[in-house]
Amino acid sequence: MTTDLNQLASRLQDFARARDWEQFHTPKNLAMALAGEVGELVAELQWLTPDESRRLDGEALGRVRSELADVTLYLVRLADLLGVELIEAANAKLNESERRYDADLFRGSARKAPPLTS
Amino acid sequence: MTTDLNQLASRLQDFARARDWEQFHTPKNLAMALAGEVGELVAELQWLTPDESRRLDGEALGRVRSELADVTLYLVRLADLLGVELIEAANAKLNESERRYDADLFRGSARKAPPLTS
Amino acid sequence: MTTDLNQLASRLQDFARARDWEQFHTPKNLAMALAGEVGELVAELQWLTPDESRRLDGEALGRVRSELADVTLYLVRLADLLGVELIEAANAKLNESERRYDADLFRGSARKAPPLTS
Amino acid sequence: MTTDLNQLASRLQDFARARDWEQFHTPKNLAMALAGEVGELVAELQWLTPDESRRLDGEALGRVRSELADVTLYLVRLADLLGVELIEAANAKLNESERRYDADLFRGSARKAPPLTS
Numbered sequence: 475m476t477t478d479l480n481q482l483a484s485r486l487q488d489f490a491r492a493r494d495w496e497q498f499h500t501p502k503n504l505a506m507a508l509a510g511e512v513g514e515l516v517a518e519l520q521w522l523t524p525d526e527s528r529r530l531d532g533e534a535l536g537r538v539r540s541e542l543a544d545v546t547l548y549l550v551r552l553a554d555l556l557g558v559e560l561i562e563a564a565n566a567k568l569n570e571s572e573r574r575y576d577a578d579l580f581r582g583s584a585r586k587a588p589p590l591t592s
Numbered sequence: 593m594t595t596d597l598n599q600l601a602s603r604l605q606d607f608a609r610a611r612d613w614e615q616f617h618t619p620k621n622l623a624m625a626l627a628g629e630v631g632e633l634v635a636e637l638q639w640l641t642p643d644e645s646r647r648l649d650g651e652a653l654g655r656v657r658s659e660l661a662d663v664t665l666y667l668v669r670l671a672d673l674l675g676v677e678l679i680e681a682a683n684a685k686l687n688e689s690e691r692r693y694d695a696d697l698f699r700g701s702a703r704k705a706p707p708l709t710s
Numbered sequence: 711m712t713t714d715l716n717q718l719a720s721r722l723q724d725f726a727r728a729r730d731w732e733q734f735h736t737p738k739n740l741a742m743a744l745a746g747e748v749g750e751l752v753a754e755l756q757w758l759t760p761d762e763s764r765r766l767d768g769e770a771l772g773r774v775r776s777e778l779a780d781v782t783l784y785l786v787r788l789a790d791l792l793g794v795e796l797i798e799a800a801n802a803k804l805n806e807s808e809r810r811y812d813a814d815l816f817r818g819s820a821r822k823a824p825p826l827t828s
Numbered sequence: 829m830t831t832d833l834n835q836l837a838s839r840l841q842d843f844a845r846a847r848d849w850e851q852f853h854t855p856k857n858l859a860m861a862l863a864g865e866v867g868e869l870v871a872e873l874q875w876l877t878p879d880e881s882r883r884l885d886g887e888a889l890g891r892v893r894s895e896l897a898d899v900t901l902y903l904v905r906l907a908d909l910l911g912v913e914l915i916e917a918a919n920a921k922l923n924e925s926e927r928r929y930d931a932d933l934f935r936g937s938a939r940k941a942p943p944l945t946s
Binding site for chain 2: 478479482485486489492493494495497500501502503505506507508509512513515516518519522523524525526527528530535538539540542543544545546547548549550551552553555556558560561563564565566567568571572575577580581582583590
């Protein structure tokens with residue numbers, strides 16, 4: 475991971491250790507916590523149109539930022555426990571997607587799902 | 593964000609632009625994609641015990657790594673569109689949790705939910 | 711539950727017992743399985759506009775129907791294990807929402823989130 | 829659907845119509861709301877062991893029951909909008925699983941994922 479992600483992972487290790495919460499931080503439990511936080515993120519955007527979701531007012535953006543932070547914390551903690559380098563893994567996956575979704579073939583295609591991943 | 597997260601966000605911008613997929617990449621849609629990928633991650637661990645989830649074999653770990661990568665891609669893309677600095681937001685949230693969950697008061701407490709966040 | 715939900719719950723009991731899978735069907739695991747299936751459902755609709763999601767073609771509707779079925783199976787199994795009567799609980803929750811969201815006060819309000827629940 | 833599910837769907841129609849909220853109740857938005865509620869359900873169980881999740885105390889069970897109710901409301905509303913008969917679809921899916929997972933071949937297999945669905 476990057477320095478900043480490593481530092482965050484390290485802070486989370488300390489946080490858990492100081493409270494003796496490492497016992498709760500299994501990958502299974504952390505994946506659930508991640509799902510819970512993503513649920514809260516989704517809930518912030520559920521009644522907005524796609525366009526409205528592009529121009530959140532300050533208050534809504536603050537709530538979304540807070541949920542994105544929570545998602546990041548659990549994602550980094552989970553990856554750290556499993557020894558997964560998130561940036562490296564994400565770049566590898568994006569390499570795959572670039573090959574799979576040829577830019578000329580898939581341009582603007584609404585028929586095909588436009589994923590980042592596969 | 594860190595250099596590496598910035599670079600990843602930039603790659604994702606190029607990826608979307610080259611395929612004219614920016615139209616699909618609204619925060620609402622990306623939050624749904626994120627939820628979908630977290631669902632796949634959770635599914636990998638759903639029948640394991642918490643202990644088993646700590647010691648995944650190589651094949652299972654590969655699948656989980658791939659899902660973590662997908663989650664990272666959508667999270668970084670979503671944060672980039674909203675102008676949210678993930679590392680900064682996550683550190684701010686962790687500061688809050690350190691205040692809220694006093695290490696001495698909450699040590700090892702199974703009665704209290706042991707979140708990273710609140 | 712209704713007769714049909716009871717029958718489905720009973721079929722799921724038999725299904726699990728015949729395979730000795732009751733050991734895996736803890737509420738925790740089933741909640742994860744439910745989250746996984748909802749993730750698949752969300753993924754089916756993630757790149758569609760809200761309007762497009764109202765008029766799915768036959769193939770897309772078939773996939774969504776299949777995911778709704780999966781969600782139902784895990785929801786009914788989970789509720790059965792916990793002794794929760796889904797219909798009764800849902801009606802009680804809707805009673806609350808009717809009181810909380812006065813029809814005259816909340817009519818057409820886009821400012822307020824329009825939940826079914828609270 | 830069963831009578832009770834039909835009645836619940838009908839109540840939800842009235843609820844939305846009385847508040848002019850049908851405009852928000854697109855399948856896309858409702859799938860997001862469903863994901864949000866499942867996230868809350870998962871969060872209730874995230875730090876428990878699988879065994880602990882089998883024997884929730886009254887307070888925890890009350891919260892889980894409330895989340896199961898919310899999930900049911902959005903699931904029934906979504907299915908109603910799409911014209912999907914949940915019980916029929918779920919039974920059809922379970923028929924498939926009974927064929928796919930032969931009871932003798934898959935009995936107690938921890939190696940194989942023990943899904944209700946496929």
